[in-house]
Amino acid sequence: MTIPILIDTDPGVDDAMALLLALASPELDVLGVTTVFGNSDDIRLMTANALAILALAGRDDIPVAAGSAHPLTRPYAGRAHLVHGDNCLGGVQLPVAPRQAEPTFAAQFIVDACRARPGEVTLVAVGPLTNLALALRIEPALPKLVRGVAIMGGSARASGNITPAAEFNIFADAEAARLVFGAGWEIIMAGLDVTCSPRIAEEYLDRLAAAGNRAGRFLADAFVHYLAFYRSRGFTGACMHDVHAVMALVRPELYTAERVCIDVETAGELTRGQTVADFRGLWNRPAQTRLLTGVDETIFLDEFATRIARLP
Numbered sequence: 001m002t003i004p005i006l007i008d009t010d011p012g013v014d015d016a017m018a019l020l021l022a023l024a025s026p027e028l029d030v031l032g033v034t035t036v037f038g039n040s041d042d043i044r045l046m047t048a049n050a051l052a053i054l055a056l057a058g059r060d061d062i063p064v065a066a067g068s069a070h071p072l073t074r075p076y077a078g079r080a081h082l083v084h085g086d087n088c089l090g091g092v093q094l095p096v097a098p099r100q101a102e103p104t105f106a107a108q109f110i111v112d113a114c115r116a117r118p119g120e121v122t123l124v125a126v127g128p129l130t131n132l133a134l135a136l137r138i139e140p141a142l143p144k145l146v147r148g149v150a151i152m153g154g155s156a157r158a159s160g161n162i163t164p165a166a167e168f169n170i171f172a173d174a175e176a177a178r179l180v181f182g183a184g185w186e187i188i189m190a191g192l193d194v195t196c197s198p199r200i201a202e203e204y205l206d207r208l209a210a211a212g213n214r215a216g217r218f219l220a221d222a223f224v225h226y227l228a229f230y231r232s233r234g235f236t237g238a239c240m241h242d243v244h245a246v247m248a249l250v251r252p253e254l255y256t257a258e259r260v261c262i263d264v265e266t267a268g269e270l271t272r273g274q275t276v277a278d279f280r281g282l283w284n285r286p287a288q289t290r291l292l293t294g295v296d297e298t299i300f301l302d303e304f305a306t307r308i309a310r311l312p
C-alpha cells in the first residue's frame, strides 16, 4: 500500500534531495508539492525551483501550489543563500519548467487534498511550518483528516543551527511551529538530533553522479556549494537534513526513536524557536511526537543512492 503525501518545501539543496527521494520511492504517492519561504523569501524562486525539480524527474503531472512568503507574525529572519547559493540550488541552473503553479494558495491546496482523502494523507514539511499553520486556520479539524505529519525541524537534545537553541525551520516561524506541534496530530520529528548524520562529501557525490542519470548529476553538482559552506564552518561533510523526513516514511526501521511531547518556545530572548521536549512527562500532555534519535547511516546512504539512480 502506498502512502499518499504532500510535500511542503523551501527548495533548497537538501529539499531537492528529499523531493527526488520521494519521487523515486514506490512506497510514496506524491499528491502535490507546496512551497513556502525559508531558504529564500522570494516565493516565486521557491516555486520555480519546485517546478524545475519535478520537471527534472519527469513529473510535471504533480501539482505545485505556492504558499506563504513570510512568517505568520514576525518579519522574515534572513536568507540562507550562504548555505544553498543564490538560487538556493547551489547555483545550478535547471531548465525552466514548462508549466506554472496551480492558482490555489498552498494552505488551501493542503486542506482540499486532505479533505479529498480523509485519514490517508501524510504531510511532509521540510521548511518553516507557516503553510501548515495557515491550513489549520482554514480547517481546524485538519489533524483528524490527515494520517500524520513528518517534519524536518527542531532539535530536542542537540543544539541549534541558526541560534544556539533553535533550528532554522522552527526559528523561521516559531509561532507557526507552536501551532503545528500543538494541533493534536501524530508527528514524526526529524530534527538536528538525527539529521546531522550522516555527513557526505565528494566520494558520495561521485557515487550519485556515477549512476549517469540527470537527477544524480544534478544533486552532485548542486551539493558542491552546500558542501563548501559546511567546510567553511569546519565540518568535513554536509548534512542531508530534509531527506530524513522522507526516509523515515519509506524505511522507518532504519531509525531509533522515542515518543515525547514537544512544544516550541516563542518568547525567549535567547531561546526563541527552541523545540522543548518533555522527556520526563512533567507536563502530563500526550507524547504526540516520534522523535528520531539515530539512523543506520550505511543503509541510509545505500538506500538514497540506489533510489536516486532510478530516476531519469
Ligand code: BDR
Residues within 6 Å of the ligand: 012, 013, 014, 015, 039, 080, 083, 126, 127, 152, 161, 167, 168, 169, 241, 242
Ligand atoms: C533546514 O534548514 C534549511 O536550510 C534546510 O533546507 C533544512 O530544511 C535545516 O536546519
Ligand code: CA
Residues within 6 Å of the ligand: 009, 010, 011, 012, 014, 015, 038, 126, 127, 242
Ligand atoms: Ca528545507
